[in-house]
Amino acid sequence: MRRLIPTSLRARLALVFGVGTSVVLLLALSLLYVVLDHELAEAVDQDLAARSDDLVAAVRTHDLGAVHGDPMAQLYGADGVPIVTAAAIRGQLLLTPGQVHAVRGSTFGDGTLPPRDTGSPMPLRLLSRPVGSTGQVLTVALPLSAIDRAGARQLIVLAVATPVLIIALAALGWQLLRAALRPVGELTRQAAAISSLDSDRQLPQVPGDDEFARLAATLSGMLARLSVAFERERAFVDDASHELRTPIAVLRGEIDLALAAVDDPAEVRESLIAAQGQVIRLGRLAEDLLLLARERAGTLVVLRTPVDLTDLAHSEAAVLSKVKSLTIETYGDPAPVEADTDRLRQVIGNLAANSAAAGATTARVTVTADRAHVRLQWADDGPGFPPALLDSAFERFVRGDAARSATGGAGLGLSIVRAIVTGHDGTIDIRNGPPLGGAVVSIRLPVGRPGTAGPDRHAPVPTTPPD
Known part of the structure; x- marks a missing residue:
């Protein structure tokens, strides 16, 4: 599983951006398709309602020709038998007698128009409503084939547009990440090129005041501080070497003098005394350096x-x-x-x-x-x-x-x-x-705890210095 995850930060960010964008885009386009389908259905129902209102008004004025001239309408009597049928569907029934008797108010529904000679049934969207109190029922219909084709075209457009948009957004995200992370790559290359703290090379300055610019400034400041510390440590080594060189040279000279004057006890004694002094000096210097090293390392022992x-x-x-x-x-x-x-x-x-x-x-x-x-x-x-x-x-x-x-x-x-x-x-x-x-x-x-110091073992000490 780990092999499938890219190691590059840019690649991981691009992957997360691409997956996240794809999920959001798919959800958005799916919601768009649902909304468009719902809007089409609402438009169909509104068209049926408008036609039904016009035809009901015409029937009440005994203008049955309006029903006959409608693209797809049928007026039923109280017994469920059609009284007037639109010319386009002559000889066909939109509702059965039982369905006519079941109409109590404006009712939307789906149905099919039986085929004539050949072909398949036509899916319809129906609106049925009573006309007055005579028991007559008016039904208007609209074929759903055009609506289905429009929905199919929308689905095809979305199916084609989705991968194109995902690829375009992924490419744009990759370019944005590449541009945003370019300073990091430059800082990495320059830092790798700095072989030691005594190098004169510096990290490049990143323009702006964003996180990368502050990171570059912080790293540059850190390198400057490390360089100063490096110079101090190198100077310390140089000075320590110089301080050690002198007593060692004197010690070697005194030992050589003692060896050369082995038959002269007084000369040997004088050389050994001088050499002893240099050994004491070396020991003191070593103790001092050790104390400073422990203090810098935080390990200086203080017996309180x-x-x-x-x-x-x-x-x-x-x-x-x-x-x-x-x-x-x-x-x-x-x-x-x-x-x-x-x-x-x-x-x-x-x-x-x-x-x-x-x-x-x-x-x-x-x-x-x-x-x-x-x-x-x-x-x-x-x-x-x-x-x-x-x-x-x-x-x-x-x-x-x-x-x-x-x-x-x-x-x-x-x-x-x-x-x-x-x-x-x-x-x-x-x-x-x-x-x-x-x-x-x-x-x-x-200050220490009161009464913890030992008794005064010396003569009284003046408490006030002279003017």
């Missing part, structure tokens, strides 16, 4: 536990101030959140590293809370973000000025910060300006 964000910021500031040559001030009241403590430490550490790389000497962490969110603001006194990078600072492998690049960072710090904040259902934005005049990073996290 009760934590006081102000307490965490204070403890991390004390540690980071010693290793980053950066004075970090913390301010805020207790602000409980449900978050991954290690990930939040990574956020604060990356922000500190970013400020230190920019040349800042002081950073300020301010934690505030309302009924729905906890807000952490990181501000430094550095030069701030370059204006050209404010819109792309969270992209992977994006670095600022030469001061930032000289530290050898991979440009993933803020990308990781955003990934972690997003994984906590939070938001992040950046700007330059107050309170210290440098970069400002604002993070908002959903």
Whole structure:
């Protein structure tokens, strides 16, 4: 059965259109034939009624010649015997005596006229009615042969016209479908010709504002977005390859130096220490790339536990101030959140590293809370973000000025910060300006349940930053 159904959408639509049109056309023509047949029958009855009225009026004035001159009429007496017969049917009876006696009012009926010598009986349409109160009955008749021939001709015309109309409508429907689906065929050919997302070819524009035009515009927009994503992924691979190439090259050089100086323990030790540093750098880069990949795939694991964000910021500031040559001030009241403590430490550490790389000497962490969110603001006194990078600072492998690049960072710090904040259902934005005049990073996290954070393990934290 499936083999009989065409696979082409155009063919299926044409088939449905043809079948539906044929059914509707057949029903319409059948109804037309019935209506025409009914109209012919009505016309016959009206003609009989008009003739009967004229003849009754003539009989009542004793003008029996009108009956004799009628094409097909007969006047019967009360005994059922014909009194006057039309000349065309002389010697023949339209009604039998029994049928005459059965007439009570104007009665239409079908009958036959017996054959004369040869031939077959003639079908008739009859109208019989009493004439006055004398018991006389007048019958007028009309042969149905002409009516039957007219009906037959109508049937022949409809039988010939029906397949012609069906074929014409099917051909017209096919052409309309072909014209309507032509943009789809063109889109299909152009899409098949686009071999990859780096191709410069674009889908053709479909004129108008119909469904196909909107489909073409939507597909073109989708291709443009995919092309941008493809370019970003390719740039990501290129940048990742570049970042991996440098430590691998240094690592290989240090190993070669160690092998060449195998008799000099001090030189070997120095090379191994340098190689160890590059391995650590590679491991950190691999972990960062893995975190970003998981965030993009929606599989970043966030272990939510009760934590006081102000307490965490204070403890991390004390540690980071010693290793980053950066004075970090913390301010805020207790602000409980449900978050991954290690990930939040990574956020604060990356922000500190970013400020230190920019040349800042002081950073300020301010934690505030309302009924729905906890807000952490990181501000430094550095030069701030370059204006050209404010819109792309969270992209992977994006670095600022030469001061930032000289530290050898991979440009993933803020990308990781955003990934972690997003994984906590939070938001992040950046700007330059107050309170210290440098970069400002604002993070908002959903507030945790009251009383869930652990006890304060550090010295009291100032609640209000200085002016």
